[in-house]
Amino acid sequence: MTPLAGLIAARIAEGGPLTVADYMAECLLHPRHGYYVTRDPLGAGGDFTTAPEISQMFGELLGLALAQAWLDQGAPAPVILAELGPGRGTLMADVLRATAHVPGLHAALSVHLVEASPVLRALQARRVPQARWHDRLEDLPEGPLLLLANEFLDALPIRQFVRKGGGWAERVVGLQDGRLTWGLMPPVPVPALAARLADTEDGDMVELCPALPGIVAEIGRRIAAHGGAALIVDYGDSRPLGDTLQAVARHRRVDPLATPGEADLTAHVDFAAVAEAAAPACATGPVPQGVVLQRLGILQRAAVLARRLSGPALESHQAALHRLTAPEEMGTLFKVMGLHPVSAPPPPGLVP
Numbered sequence: 001m002t003p004l005a006g007l008i009a010a011r012i013a014e015g016g017p018l019t020v021a022d023y024m025a026e027c028l029l030h031p032r033h034g035y036y037v038t039r040d041p042l043g044a045g046g047d048f049t050t051a052p053e054i055s056q057m058f059g060e061l062l063g064l065a066l067a068q069a070w071l072d073q074g075a076p077a078p079v080i081l082a083e084l085g086p087g088r089g090t091l092m093a094d095v096l097r098a099t100a101h102v103p104g105l106h107a108a109l110s111v112h113l114v115e116a117s118p119v120l121r122a123l124q125a126r127r128v129p130q131a132r133w134h135d136r137l138e139d140l141p142e143g144p145l146l147l148l149a150n151e152f153l154d155a156l157p158i159r160q161f162v163r164k165g166g167g168w169a170e171r172v173v174g175l176q177d178g179r180l181t182w183g184l185m186p187p188v189p190v191p192a193l194a195a196r197l198a199d200t201e202d203g204d205m206v207e208l209c210p211a212l213p214g215i216v217a218e219i220g221r222r223i224a225a226h227g228g229a230a231l232i233v234d235y236g237d238s239r240p241l242g243d244t245l246q247a248v249a250r251h252r253r254v255d256p257l258a259t260p261g262e263a264d265l266t267a268h269v270d271f272a273a274v275a276e277a278a279a280p281a282c283a284t285g286p287v288p289q290g291v292v293l294q295r296l297g298i299l300q301r302a303a304v305l306a307r308r309l310s311g312p313a314l315e316s317h318q319a320a321l322h323r324l325t326a327p328e329e330m331g332t333l334f335k336v337m338g339l340h341p342v343s344a345p346p347p348p349g350l351v352p
Contacts, residue, residue: 232336
């Protein structure tokens with residue numbers, strides 16, 4: 001039993017079962033034992049690898065897409081360049097390098113990173129020393145906003161419900177013989193799931209992300225009020241169905257209840273909910289990641305980079321391209337959604 005598992009078990013014994021959202025929050029953000037608080041989870045030596053760590057091309061192309069959106073809106077200055085959950089800072093560093101020669105952009109922008117983990121903030125400071133850090137999105141200054149959120153929304157805690165007739169039984173984490181176990185609460189009406197009665201059947205599981213609407217609404221408000229654009233990249237779909245909660249440790253899926261605080265917990269993003277919450281900004285997408293990257297020129301960029309490579313380095317480069325774009329890899333599972341003002345076109349790559 002991990003140290004956090006003992007604390008969670010004691011909390012359940014005293015106060016009753018936890019919602020999946022409360023369990024995820026404890027596992028990921030507990031101030032002493034939370035997964036994101038205590039470690040660098042990325043890379044071969046960690047538990048998972050994100051697109052920016054696979055290839056520089058990912059950040060370069062997304063950065064240039066945001067730069068073009070900025071130009072399309074008249075190059076407003078000053079402008080805020082921000083990232084939610086920036087990992088090691090690799091994505092932002094690639095964005096800044098790729099956009100260094102966009103006329104006027106770097107003179108106009110300030111860099112802001114929204115990050116709660118002190119471990120990751122230290123790593124980010126090495127790659128993006130000019131950044132300013134914030135605990136919350138709401139702490140960003142007001143103004144035109146260029147924002148990236150890559151694999152950020154999938155880590156937000158979710159609640160899970162199983163349909164029982166016209167009601168919903170919430171899945172919870174309880175105790176049995178001193179061990180954490182899954183359970184279901186009695187079914188009740190859930191107003192937030194009223195619309196899902198039309199596309200589900202008895203026994204189907206659906207998920208709600210309580211924090212998602214508020215976060216996306218804040219991004220949408222800023223973009224609608226001041227201009228700018230956001231690129232949200234994550235795995236998921238519109239109105240996903242079923243149990244999408246997963247735990248990953250050492251690049252393998254594990255039991256979400258087995259080692260609390262020592263495995264990453266994520267769930268698929270509901271992009272229909274993102275689009276609804278973005279108003280009064282416009283939402284375009286979701287579009288498969290592989291499609292977006294190819295529209296942005298990843299094949300051409302890969303060919304340029306390949307000229308300087310040979311042997312194992314070339315093979316690694318080709319494997320990275322395949323992993324980012326192939327349908328059987330990240331190309332289809334991961335989606336991209338763009339947020340932009342009603343009066344402005346979507347960021348490049350989101351429309352043919």
